[in-house]
Amino acid sequence: MRSVRLRQVAVFLVLAGALQLGAIAVGKPFWQTQLTMSAYYALVAVGLSLLMGYAGQISLGHAGFFAVGGYGSALLTTWDLSAHKAAGVLQALQAMGAVVARPDPFGGTVLTVHPWPAAVVAVLLAMAAAWLVGIPVLKLSGHYLAMATLGVGTIIAAIAVGTQALGAADGISGVPPLPLLLGVGVGGATSQRVANYWVAIGLLAVCMILLLNLVDSRVGRALRAIHGAEDAADAMGVDTARYKLHTFVVSAGLAALAGVFLTHFNGGIGPSEASIMKSVKYVAMVAVGGMGSLWGTLGVSLLLNFLSLRGYFGTLDDAVFGAILIGIMLFSPDGIMSPDLRRILVAGWRRLRPAPASVEKGASEEGR
């Protein structure tokens, strides 16, 4: 079991490497930027896949949790605290390294929270929000849960666009890089494009290992049981409400983590990241990738996000996502990884290319 997972992750890393080399080989090294962004968006989709595919709960508010992470990080790392320099708390935080002085783009010096504590606070904030919202909302199911989470997403989007401290319609920019080891930082510097690609892919791979472990554990089994027959799971001693809530919180935490990293990578965040349309896209990616198929979701969201970010869908971007969603629901509701779709494709292929007579005869005899 364990070796299967590690092999899958190894294959993923090899493919990611091939993708990068391919982009460079065809003379489009700038593709790496969109691939990096796609990887962070894929992290949101994969976390949502855990919630939708395993716990059987829908969330139309995941862009909101992504935004809580992104905005939390952006606000804390750009908010100049110089005016309160004398405060004892601030001096203590500075001594601990949690608050640092750094040069700003205009030649001055600003005193802001260090990106790492800011990241931790931002992710915890999103998880706390998910926890508070989840307790009442997860009592609902089906359409009602979808509507309630839609409401949550709407509120977060409205706060993002309506709050002056969050930059209102402009969002927050000038977010410093998130420093990692060896002088590499999650940020927009072209010189670190290659490294940043691997940071994103690495984060995605680590999260995939954790999620794959989880779904193949006692908790994953309990979640699938809830999905399969909720009252039977209850009768077997599974505290279904608690498991749904914890999954919601974990899923929101992953969305916020992606928000933190992408905000540092882009150097800022805007209110469009919190929009409902973003949430709908995440749900669409999970649906297309296959409910409960983490790898399917990963592949689909990497591809669709990349195409979308490169602008291949043009002004019809949202329409393309809608069309894909309709298509998948009509022809393969279990996603692209489902055996049904494979069967349909194989059948279609056979029809296009008539098989040799002898094989056809054999097949029809088998059918009798």
Place this chain on the structure above:
Amino acid sequence: MALLEVSGVSKRFGGVQAVDGVGFRVEQGMVKAVIGPNGAGKTTLFNLVSGFFAPDRGEIRFAGDPIQGRRPYQVAQKGISRTFQNIKLFSGMTALENVMVGRHLRSRSGFVSGMLRLPWTRREEAEVREKSRELMAFLGVEQLADAEATSLAYGQQRAVELARALCSDPRMVLLDEPAAGLNMRETAELAKLILRIRDRGITVLLVEHDMSLVMGISDEVAVLSYGQKIADSDPRSVQRDPQVVKVYLGEEEC
């Protein structure tokens, strides 16, 4: 002290008094059956004991502790496991995985330890797997371990569901019409199986239609009619009870 003590329990659904002041006791180690015509309130009574409904009135004590109004998972934690009349297996999971969920209460790996796959969680997984296989073997369905549970034949699904219920090492198991849909030979096998479950030290409470099953294996039989208990004794006396005969066969015919 009886293992399960139900006293004065009532439950009303709209205008229907489904269970009306019912009380009975189940002693440790016995097989007790609750019988009655359709609509007598048997399944409602079961759902009250297992926490799916809260009674309007009355008390349910298990091993001395009041359990009425607890959620099903809390009742399960106390050591009561159950099966369902219309078998409820987890779809999209193998038979073995279904049974492994039954071990949920006896294992403790959580979100963090599950994600990190710590050495002790791997040991625990192996134990859960082994215990589940053992119970599937006990029920004679070990060869079906890797089959998708909901695709199995009816009788096999029953066996898998029973293995799941037993996997938590419960003190008492509630069987809701276990002979429903079984033929005579299968019912006879089920009777032997229930006695073997009792011999493992598990108290059995069953709701049943099938008289041949109930009378052969039960130590005590309680009879419900229109939500009220009309008899509660050993199988022989119950069979001779004029009120029971009236309820089952009708007044004029006898």
